[in-house]
Amino acid sequence: MAAQITGSVGLAGSANIGEECAMFEAxxxxxxxxxxxxxxxPSGLLQGAVMMLNHIGQTDVAEKVQNAWLKTLEDGVHTYDIYKDGTSHEKVGTKEFAQAVISRLGQSPNILKSVSYSNNSIMHLPAYKRKAPQKKDLVGVDLFVHWTGTDPNELAASVKKIESSDVQLTMITNRGIKVWPDGFKETFCTDHWRCRFKPVAGKKLEKEHIIQLLQDALNHKIDSIKTENLYEFDGVAKYSLGQGQ
Known part of the structure; x- marks a missing residue:
């Protein structure tokens, strides 16, 4: 997002730094x-390379490359994605842009702020400590269905037919907004619906119940798309609620 704000997603590099190795890329x-x-x-890849050079301690090389890149941009030598009439001076391709940076090695920008990496140090990450596993409980399942109707109450009446003595329909959302029960008729709905099932009070949800739910949906010609299991970890819900729930 930050790269796009500056003018193009092609401008930024990234780093994935681990305990024993690191990877750098656009x-x-x-x-x-x-x-x-x-x-x-090619700026994104070049920026990833500059980050890599800093990481391995070649700060003098990183500084020279980065300032040459800034000088190239400042001189208005731009690829198509950042080229702008009245601001840019020359529209170039990938190879030509790279050659423009090479030809400016040893130079620094005059308007843009030049960089200095002489005081940089290699990043040393603390050893990763795995957290103790939490108690995981299956507490519900979201059944996503394709339905071309518009009235959530009509869909609920159809989906409730696959309830059992173990699981029951508790909520329907569309685009993340709760539309049943007690939804608003003004809510614009698409043909993609999330039907949330929870265990009946006093019952425990098992994977077999989800399989049966899918089979019942098939038998009742409910067009199921996918399911997402709902879990609590150490008693804390780790799934999203519907807006308005």
Whole structure:
């Protein structure tokens, strides 16, 4: 998000630093639609490389590369994603941008703030300590269904047919908003519904109940999409509530 605010997702690098190894890369994906066209902005990968150089202690090299990159941007040499008429001076491709940075090695920007990494130190992370496992309890299941109707009460009447002596329908949401029971008719609904089932009071939900729920949905021609189990850990709910619940 921060990279996009600056002008392009192609501008930022990222670091994944572990106890024994580290990985550095651009924040964006592989962009297959740009493959072989010599148009992609290489800045993200370059920024990842600068972070790597700092991490391994080659701060002088990182500083030289970063300042050359800043000087290139300042001179208005831009790839298509950040090129702007009236501000940019030259629209270049991937290779040409990289060559522009290389040609400016040893230079620093005049307007943009130059960087100095001489006081940087290698990051040393404390050893990871695994937390003690928490007590995990299955307390419900969300059954997601595809339904093209618009009245949540009508859907609830249909879905309640698959209730049993062990599980019951407690809530229906659409786009995260509770629409049953006691929903608002003004709520705009799509064809993707979440039906939340909880165990009947005094009963314990088992995986077998979920399997039976899916079988009953099939028998009643309810178009189930997927399920998501609801858990409590050490008695604390770790699942989302519906808005308005």
């Amino acid at each position: 924040i964006h994906g592989s962009a297959p639609r740009r493959a072989g066209q010599n148009v992609a902005n």
